[in-house]
Amino acid sequence: MANLEAHLRVPGPTPLPDPVREAGAWQMVNHRGPEFAALMGRVVPALQRGFRTTGDVVLVGTSGTGGLEAAVVNHLSPGDPVLAVTVGAFGDRFARIASQYGADVTLLEVTWGRAAEPDAVRDAVAAMQAAGRSPRAVFLTHNETSTGITNPIGPLAAAVRSTAPEALLLVDAISGLGALPFDTDGWGLDVVITGSQKSWMVPPGLAMLSVSQRAWEASERATMPRFYFDLKAHRDAAQKGSTPWTPPVSVCFQLDVALGLIEREGYPAVFARHAACGAATRAGLRSLGFELFADPAHASNTVTAARVPADLDWKRFSADLRGRGLTLAGGQGALTGQVFRVGHLGYVTVNQILAALEILEEALAAAGRPVDRGAALAAAARAADRASAQIADPPMDASMSAAARADGTEVQA
Amino acid sequence: MANLEAHLRVPGPTPLPDPVREAGAWQMVNHRGPEFAALMGRVVPALQRGFRTTGDVVLVGTSGTGGLEAAVVNHLSPGDPVLAVTVGAFGDRFARIASQYGADVTLLEVTWGRAAEPDAVRDAVAAMQAAGRSPRAVFLTHNETSTGITNPIGPLAAAVRSTAPEALLLVDAISGLGALPFDTDGWGLDVVITGSQKSWMVPPGLAMLSVSQRAWEASERATMPRFYFDLKAHRDAAQKGSTPWTPPVSVCFQLDVALGLIEREGYPAVFARHAACGAATRAGLRSLGFELFADPAHASNTVTAARVPADLDWKRFSADLRGRGLTLAGGQGALTGQVFRVGHLGYVTVNQILAALEILEEALAAAGRPVDRGAALAAAARAADRASAQIADPPMDASMSAAARADGTEVQA
Numbered sequence: 001m002a003n004l005e006a007h008l009r010v011p012g013p014t015p016l017p018d019p020v021r022e023a024g025a026w027q028m029v030n031h032r033g034p035e036f037a038a039l040m041g042r043v044v045p046a047l048q049r050g051f052r053t054t055g056d057v058v059l060v061g062t063s064g065t066g067g068l069e070a071a072v073v074n075h076l077s078p079g080d081p082v083l084a085v086t087v088g089a090f091g092d093r094f095a096r097i098a099s100q101y102g103a104d105v106t107l108l109e110v111t112w113g114r115a116a117e118p119d120a121v122r123d124a125v126a127a128m129q130a131a132g133r134s135p136r137a138v139f140l141t142h143n144e145t146s147t148g149i150t151n152p153i154g155p156l157a158a159a160v161r162s163t164a165p166e167a168l169l170l171v172d173a174i175s176g177l178g179a180l181p182f183d184t185d186g187w188g189l190d191v192v193i194t195g196s197q198k199s200w201m202v203p204p205g206l207a208m209l210s211v212s213q214r215a216w217e218a219s220e221r222a223t224m225p226r227f228y229f230d231l232k233a234h235r236d237a238a239q240k241g242s243t244p245w246t247p248p249v250s251v252c253f254q255l256d257v258a259l260g261l262i263e264r265e266g267y268p269a270v271f272a273r274h275a276a277c278g279a280a281t282r283a284g285l286r287s288l289g290f291e292l293f294a295d296p297a298h299a300s301n302t303v304t305a306a307r308v309p310a311d312l313d314w315k316r317f318s319a320d321l322r323g324r325g326l327t328l329a330g331g332q333g334a335l336t337g338q339v340f341r342v343g344h345l346g347y348v349t350v351n352q353i354l355a356a357l358e359i360l361e362e363a364l365a366a367a368g369r370p371v372d373r374g375a376a377l378a379a380a381a382r383a384a385d386r387a388s389a390q391i392a393d394p395p396m397d398a399s400m401s402a403a404a405r406a407d408g409t410e411v412q413a
Numbered sequence: 414m415a416n417l418e419a420h421l422r423v424p425g426p427t428p429l430p431d432p433v434r435e436a437g438a439w440q441m442v443n444h445r446g447p448e449f450a451a452l453m454g455r456v457v458p459a460l461q462r463g464f465r466t467t468g469d470v471v472l473v474g475t476s477g478t479g480g481l482e483a484a485v486v487n488h489l490s491p492g493d494p495v496l497a498v499t500v501g502a503f504g505d506r507f508a509r510i511a512s513q514y515g516a517d518v519t520l521l522e523v524t525w526g527r528a529a530e531p532d533a534v535r536d537a538v539a540a541m542q543a544a545g546r547s548p549r550a551v552f553l554t555h556n557e558t559s560t561g562i563t564n565p566i567g568p569l570a571a572a573v574r575s576t577a578p579e580a581l582l583l584v585d586a587i588s589g590l591g592a593l594p595f596d597t598d599g600w601g602l603d604v605v606i607t608g609s610q611k612s613w614m615v616p617p618g619l620a621m622l623s624v625s626q627r628a629w630e631a632s633e634r635a636t637m638p639r640f641y642f643d644l645k646a647h648r649d650a651a652q653k654g655s656t657p658w659t660p661p662v663s664v665c666f667q668l669d670v671a672l673g674l675i676e677r678e679g680y681p682a683v684f685a686r687h688a689a690c691g692a693a694t695r696a697g698l699r700s701l702g703f704e705l706f707a708d709p710a711h712a713s714n715t716v717t718a719a720r721v722p723a724d725l726d727w728k729r730f731s732a733d734l735r736g737r738g739l740t741l742a743g744g745q746g747a748l749t750g751q752v753f754r755v756g757h758l759g760y761v762t763v764n765q766i767l768a769a770l771e772i773l774e775e776a777l778a779a780a781g782r783p784v785d786r787g788a789a790l791a792a793a794a795r796a797a798d799r800a801s802a803q804i805a806d807p808p809m810d811a812s813m814s815a816a817a818r819a820d821g822t823e824v825q826a
Contacts, residue, residue: 006440008440008441008442008443010443010445012659013441013442013443013444013659013662014441015440015441016440016441021438021439021440022438023438024437024438024439024663025434025435025436025437025438026434026437027419027421027428027429027434028421028426028427028428028429028610028616029421029426029740030421030423030426030740030742031426031617032423032742032743033735033740034735061474061475061476061479061617061618062474062475062479062641063474063641063658063659063660064658064659065640065641065657065658065659066474066475066641066658069640069641096640097640100638100639100640101638101640102638195659197441197659197662203441203661203662203663203664204444204474204659204660204661204662205474205618205661205663205664224638225513225514225515225637225638226513227478227482227509227510227513227514228475228476228478228479228482228642229641244478245476245477245478245479246425246426246476246477246478246608246610246617247476247617248616248617248618248661248664249426249610249616249617250437250616250618250663250664251616251618251661251663251664322446322447327442327443327446329443329445330445
């Protein structure tokens with residue numbers, strides 16, 4: 001590519017801030033030595049603050065999918081009834097992993113592009129109970145990357161808790177946690193999974209999981225086979241400042257640096273930045289004539305899916321965008337060829353969204369489509385302002401952010 | 414540490430050459446895009462040359478242990494009889510993974526510090542056959558990191574082939590492949606596992622596995638559960654230039670660069686360099702008064718274990734070494750507190766071994782132990798020369814190296 005700038009706007013891996021990039025070039029250290037133990041001593045508490053949990057958080061050298069597998073195999077036994085609430089391709093994947101290991105999975109499939117509804121979840125749990133198959137676990141997706149939907153995890157979790165209080169709540173928060181308000185302990189979640197290459201602004205290679213006390217108890221009885229993904233081995237090693245198997249050391253360096261940047265910015269500011277970027281993306285795409293895929297009431301602030309117009313050759317158009325320096329993502333699973341996706345999570349600012357929209361505008365004009373030059377940029381900028389103004393009362397504990405900002409440093413937002 | 418230089422001499426992760434370090438700082442790309450497909454198009458054939466196989470090689474985002482688990486769960490079913498030949502902690506781990514997934518494992522345990530013998534393996538296979546439990550697979554360890562032993566894989570494989578030709582040969586080559594002569598196809602090996610952070614001079618995060626045609630056929634019938642480690646999903650994605658789940662992209666960048674360095678140096682030169690470093694380490698440690706742990710006839714050229722003298726406080730001594738800039742590894746498993754280990758694999762030269770020996774000398778003198786200053790360095794340098802001279806007829810196909818060296822570039826060796 002002959003472009004001076006590259007704009008990677010896929011829903012993970014996200015671009016890396018320079019200090020995170022540079023930590024990837026650090027020389028190796030012994031993962032059984034004091035430097036690595038010191039790193040674990042910083043990273044684990046920082047993640048606990050990010051998850052909002054006082055429970056254990058473990059690092060596993062794998063992708064988000066491996067994190068989902070770890071959640072399944074540590075807490076379930078073959079034959080266990082499971083309710084998998086799925087709103088897209090990643091919800092389906094979570095369910096498929098459990099089936100693969102012999103769980104008795106009931107799917108609650110929500111129309112793609114819509115969020116799950118607490119009442120529907122409550123009814124599904126009750127129906128399983130009535131059939132004598134009370135769910136051992138309920139799977140929820142926080143932010144569905146294939147459709148650009150954010151589920152209301154608090155109300156969904158409450159619906160499960162009120163109906164089947166004994167069911168474990170396993171939550172795929174891979175592409176939302178860290179960018180969107182989230183409250184692991186407040187919502188009573190048992191296992192929450194995220195991945196380094198999403199909101200955390202780190203290359204892929206690490207899954208991070210929180211595990212509640214009752215999830216640990218469940219793991220004692222869970223008989224699905226596991227070795228690499230054995231979370232208890234991870235917890236035991238973490239208590240000695242290490243990992244049971246050799247971890248991806250450079251990705252750990254980068255996570256350490258990135259968590260420092262995030263805490264200096266402060267979670268309320270991070271959430272507001274994502275809200276502004278999400279609003280700007282949606283307004284800009286609409287202004288360019290694209291139809292958004294997701295229910296606006298539950299549109300994700302980390303990824304937006306838009307329908308590919310019937311008269312647009314997406315393969316050709318996306319190759320042209322790449323030639324202009326902009327990389328977007330296509331559709332996934334059943335949505336392949338139907339939608340395209342713009343990632344706006346992790347290392348992203350409103351300016352970067354405006355740059356992406358500007359390239360889209362240029363490419364549409366070059367393709368001979370009607371474009372009101374600059375209108376999408378103006379619409380996006382105004383939407384970003386409105387979204388920022390609405391975040392006057394951030395949902396996070398302000399004291400946490402104040403502490404993190406004690407050094408007065410601010411990261412560009 | 415106040416030292417100008419850090420000497421990481423553990424048996425993985427190995428230090429990184431500067432070009433490999435720097436690739437860790439590259440900006441992210443889309444792992445479903447053309448840049449990553451081009452990388453896969455370079456890396457996979459380079460690994461096939463390194464493994465000496467025309468079969469498939471897949472990249473899995475995990476540690477070596479995860480690679481062992483992938484080898485087990487893709488090719489075996491619960492109840493399958495397995496012969497696990499173990500010469501140390503990593504052979505034990507390979508067996509434990511198979512047991513965890515329900516294989517019927519017979520252990521052939523070799524005294525730690527010694528290599529496995531073809532006759533003993535043949536007898537063990539025959540005994541299983543006589544008992545009506547002909548092994549579905551035989552597990553071998555190429556280079557046992559806990560004891561510093563290199564097994565004669567060619568003769569061991571031949572012993573299995575001649576007795577149970579239908580048994581799959583699964584070989585843990587994590588800490589030897591790429592540094593020591595190895596011939597996947599010539600030896601008829603079905604699954605060979607290695608890890609990025611060993612001879613390949615790359616940070617941890619990737620396991621690389623070769624899979625033979627008959628191993629793929631076995632995987633069709635193998636019923637152990639698998640999802641993240643499903644190698645068929647990896648092969649199918651690789652054919653489209655990608656991976657089934659998000660790969661550790663920066664580690665892949667680094668592997669690409671490191672394979673270029675290795676091929677420019679040429680495998681015969683890489684093997685000779687490791688032989689020289691191994692010989693120098695052994696001669697130097699002996700000269701310093703340490704007793705080597707491994708059978709000299711099978712001493713590894715990637716890692717050396719030496720006994721901790723009864724009157725030496727290892728914890729204190731190793732902390733002193735760290736203060737002087739040298740990091741060594743302690744003992745593992747049953748050898749904890751009994752031995753220490755010096756890694757000499759990947760990014761290592763004789764000069765770096767001399768530096769480590771020099772620091773050891775200094776520290777021994779500071780601890781009040783008798784040291785003939787400089788004698789260990791002289792012994793090591795002479796041993797390195799002898800080892801290099803013995804590699805007059807490198808066991809690799811010279812044409813492969815000549816092709817790789819076509820650009821005339823040489824890497825420091």
